[in-house]
Amino acid sequence: MKILEFLKNKKGAMGIGTLIIFIAMVLVAAVAASVLINTSGFLQQKASSTGKESTEQVASGLEILQVTGLHNNTNINKTAIYISPNAGSSAIDLGETVTMISDGTSERMTNYNSSQYATLTTGGSVFDSTAWTNLNSNDFGIIVIQDADGSCQNITPVINKGDIVVIALNTEGLNMGTRSIITGSVRPEFGAPGIISFTTPSTYLETVQIVSLQ
Incomplete structure (x- = not known):
């Protein structure tokens, strides 16, 4: 009985002070909820963007199909590297691609020269194409072999699936x-690089000017 009488004598806090405290608690909760929603949205967008970039980086890249060379009986002076995008790769801009080649003593890095461009989509000889004309050791040229959508042009040499x-x-x-x-x-600018690794032939024959290297 004493407990019931005690509870009956208890009264809830009332008045303007209680109302102010209640409104303040609601406002704090609303601000906290807004911050949490904005933060979660930002993190979701960032995670999606990072995931897309990571997938592009992993899936994209270049594949070396083969490497051939033209020799002068003592040294290979022209080297042709056949490349294609990896399966599932995004489009790759060869204008932003760098080639590196080393003989064990010296290393040479080259960038694309848009004036050294040729297309053989209708046939022809790789080593007789105009891409080699005046090609110096600091640049590389591009010879198009297969390009169904015409994406690889001299100014914008972009390759995609099947090129x-x-x-x-x-x-x-x-x-x-x-x-x-x-x-x-x-x-390439992004994605996995194509790897070059070979040993030149034990002898160069005058009757076989073009040799397969890789």
Whole structure:
């Protein structure tokens, strides 16, 4: 009985002070909820963007199909690197691509020269194309072999699914004589690079000017 009488004598807090405290608590809760919603939205957008970029970085890249060379009986002076985008790769701008090649003693880096461009989509000889004309050792040229949508042009050399192009390198001055170990890469703006690794033939035959290297 005493407990019931005690409870009956208790009264809730009333008045303007209680109302102010209640409104303040509601406002604090609303502000906290707004901050949490904005933060979660930002994090979701950031995670989505990061995931897309990571997927693009992992899936994209270049594949080296083959490497051939034209020799002068003692050294390979012209090297043709056949490349294509990896399966599932995003479009790759060869204008932002860098090639690196080394003979073990010296390393050479080259960038695309838009004046060294040729297309052989209707056929022709790679080493006779105009892409080699006046090609110096600091640049590389592009020879288009397969490009169904015409995306790889001299000013905007972009390759995508199914395209095959040749990176034309002037390798005069590098030690690419017989039994030379050559390494390098074709490194795009993003994605996995194409790896170059081969050993030159044990002898160069006058009757076989073009040799398969990789």
